[in-house]
Amino acid sequence: MSKFLKLSLFAILILSLSAFLAACGNSNTEDSSEDSNASGEDGESGEVNLYTSRHYETDQALYDTFTEETGIKVNVVEGSGDELIERLNQEGESTEADLFITADAGNLHAASESGLLQPVESDVLNGNIPEKFRDVDNEWFGLTKRARVIVYDKERVDPSELSTYEALTEPEWEDRIAIRSSSNMYNISLLASFIELNGSEEAASWAGGITNNMAIEPQGGDRDQAKAVAAGQADVAVMNTYYIGGMLNSEDPEEVKVAESLGVFFPNQETTGTHVNISGISMTKSAKNAENAQKLMEFLSNEKSQEQFASANYEYPVNPNVEVTGLLESWGEFKEQDINLSVLGENQQEAIRLFDQAGWK
Ligand code: FE
Numbered sequence: 001m002s003k004f005l006k007l008s009l010f011a012i013l014i015l016s017l018s019a020f021l022a023a024c025g026n027s028n029t030e031d032s033s034e035d036s037n038a039s040g041e042d043g044e045s046g047e048v049n050l051y052t053s054r055h056y057e058t059d060q061a062l063y064d065t066f067t068e069e070t071g072i073k074v075n076v077v078e079g080s081g082d083e084l085i086e087r088l089n090q091e092g093e094s095t096e097a098d099l100f101i102t103a104d105a106g107n108l109h110a111a112s113e114s115g116l117l118q119p120v121e122s123d124v125l126n127g128n129i130p131e132k133f134r135d136v137d138n139e140w141f142g143l144t145k146r147a148r149v150i151v152y153d154k155e156r157v158d159p160s161e162l163s164t165y166e167a168l169t170e171p172e173w174e175d176r177i178a179i180r181s182s183s184n185m186y187n188i189s190l191l192a193s194f195i196e197l198n199g200s201e202e203a204a205s206w207a208g209g210i211t212n213n214m215a216i217e218p219q220g221g222d223r224d225q226a227k228a229v230a231a232g233q234a235d236v237a238v239m240n241t242y243y244i245g246g247m248l249n250s251e252d253p254e255e256v257k258v259a260e261s262l263g264v265f266f267p268n269q270e271t272t273g274t275h276v277n278i279s280g281i282s283m284t285k286s287a288k289n290a291e292n293a294q295k296l297m298e299f300l301s302n303e304k305s306q307e308q309f310a311s312a313n314y315e316y317p318v319n320p321n322v323e324v325t326g327l328l329e330s331w332g333e334f335k336e337q338d339i340n341l342s343v344l345g346e347n348q349q350e351a352i353r354l355f356d357q358a359g360w361k
Pocket of ligand 1: 103
């Protein structure tokens, strides 16, 4: 190798190393975020740091639009809800995160109980998000709604046989139900809603009745319950609708086939309504870019964002001014449970106790 070539290689190495170090320094040191705090009078600068358990391209597109409109850069850290709560706990006051987005009111409640969040007083948020989808102390706000429904095999089940969650505990459903484990937060929140609506005793007998009627031991996620029904292992499953949307639009033809074989049924239309949960956003207790963070929260609740934010994952918008289209429209309107979702967190421990008592794995 010529001396010149060696020198050039060395120079390239040094240049890329310094570029790399500069990039690292930019994204995650406390100093950089404080320097770029939106302290300017116009507020149109700086950045905001977001931890999120959502991982959809459309979410990123929304953050990009927000940056274009406000000049505020959005730095995103993705992880599972549990991981991010753990990380927030460990980082404590020194956390970079200004905002935390995760699924399930139960998880948001857990973050709140751990003292990780702070209340946000905003007329914009209160105007865009119905009260029942907001924390009573304003520590979290729903962004998208998810309906937990009954799906059924179109060949083996006629929808006229279906009515309520409670009816699935009847003997005619013995060995016919697929539903995931009781450690799953979606199920904990579902049972928590029944405790609120029907009382502990009825909730306990529901958990016992479903456990008796399970076709298979709980395993896997909601998609796996759909697959179990399509494979003939069960006739109905309790699951969130957006997984059906995801599978219908999947690149995997097997998943499309599974979803096409299933019907979606919204239970309890004549009684207490279908169980609805949320994915939601919260401001961390130690947010260093609180002003920017609130702007992003408000932006995500506006009609234009809500349309995109919910449709990315076939969820329902929380903003009541936004109409659903396409697949969601085809499933039709439905009556949802009329409870404030804060109770899902409040009844969490009781729900876990009832599941254990029922022997639901
Ligand atoms: Fe999910």
